Amino acid sequence: xxxxxxxxxxxxxxxxxxxxxxxxxxxxxxxxxxxxxxxxxxxxxxxxxxxxxxxxxxxxxxxxxxxxxxxxxxxxxxxxxxxxxxxxxxxxxxxxxxxxxxxxxxxx
Amino acid sequence: xxxxxxxxxxxxxxxxxxxxxxxxxxxxxxxxxxxxxxxxxxxxxxxxxxxxxxxxxxxxxxxxxxxxxxxxxxxxxxxxxxxxxxxxxxxxxxxxxxxxxxxxxxxx
DNA sequence: CGTGTAAGGAATTCTGACACG
DNA sequence: CGTGTAAGGAATTCTGACACG
Numbered sequence: 001x002x003x004x005x006x007x008x009x010x011x012x013x014x015x016x017x018x019x020x021x022x023x024x025x026x027x028x029x030x031x032x033x034x035x036x037x038x039x040x041x042x043x044x045x046x047x048x049x050x051x052x053x054x055x056x057x058x059x060x061x062x063x064x065x066x067x068x069x070x071x072x073x074x075x076x077x078x079x080x081x082x083x084x085x086x087x088x089x090x091x092x093x094x095x096x097x098x099x100x101x102x103x104x105x106x107x108x
Numbered sequence: 109x110x111x112x113x114x115x116x117x118x119x120x121x122x123x124x125x126x127x128x129x130x131x132x133x134x135x136x137x138x139x140x141x142x143x144x145x146x147x148x149x150x151x152x153x154x155x156x157x158x159x160x161x162x163x164x165x166x167x168x169x170x171x172x173x174x175x176x177x178x179x180x181x182x183x184x185x186x187x188x189x190x191x192x193x194x195x196x197x198x199x200x201x202x203x204x205x206x207x208x209x210x211x212x213x214x215x216x
Numbered sequence: 217c218g219t220g221t222a223a224g225g226a227a228t229t230c231t232g233a234c235a236c237g
Numbered sequence: 238c239g240t241g242t243a244a245g246g247a248a249t250t251c252t253g254a255c256a257c258g
Contacts, residue, residue: 155252179218
């Protein structure tokens with residue numbers, strides 16, 4: 001209903017110093033995770049990084065995994081795997097709908 | 109359920125340049141509305157203003173009213189009036205509950 | 217009253233690099 | 238590999254003031 005509430009979470013408006021305060025991470029860490037393709041802030045015309053609340057949550061998640069000894073490229077691979085699973089799930093849904101469709105047309 | 113979605117809207121994390129882009133207002137206007145007690149950004153330790161998405165919405169509302177010729181102090185008065193109405197409504201609710209309460213105890 | 221602007225200073229952010237391990 | 242830090246520069250933000258009307 002209030003779809004704006006969702007965009008608040010994804011709107012990239014927070015600069016790195018505020019992200020530092022929100023997450024407790026150092027700016028060095030935040031920029032490094034970007035270098036390792038784990039986070040993708042927007043950039044202003046002059047090059048200043050802007051993050052969303054969703055990015056902030058993701059950063060905390062990343063930091064926790066690294067604390068647990070997971071390497072950055074492993075985190076990236078894990079996310080790719082999850083993306084693939086999501087794709088597969090969508091295909092299954094579509095397949096199910098198609099089958100239901102043909103059943104109606106063939107069985108009668 | 110996801111009560112964080114609400115706090116996103118009220119968390120003061122946006123600096124004035126981004127607010128300018130979000131609202132289309134000038135920084136001068138944004139600071140002036142604060143001077144007139146219509147908006148209340150947070151401040152970092154070093155004095156940088158930080159706004160929430162709710163503040164951004166309020167700023168757009170303020171700007172629209174000013175465009176319509178409403179003066180800043182009138183906007184402030186109008187809000188005070190609405191605050192009062194809200195208070196009165198709460199009292200009414202409370203009164204209603206009290207009456208229902210006594211009815212149960214007295215009528216039986 | 218509401219807004220623009222130039223002024224000078226302080227705080228923020230950026231990149232590339234060296235360091236440690 | 239992940240993070241700290243000093244370095245120099247560029248972009249941002251702040252306040253108080255003058256201007257117009």
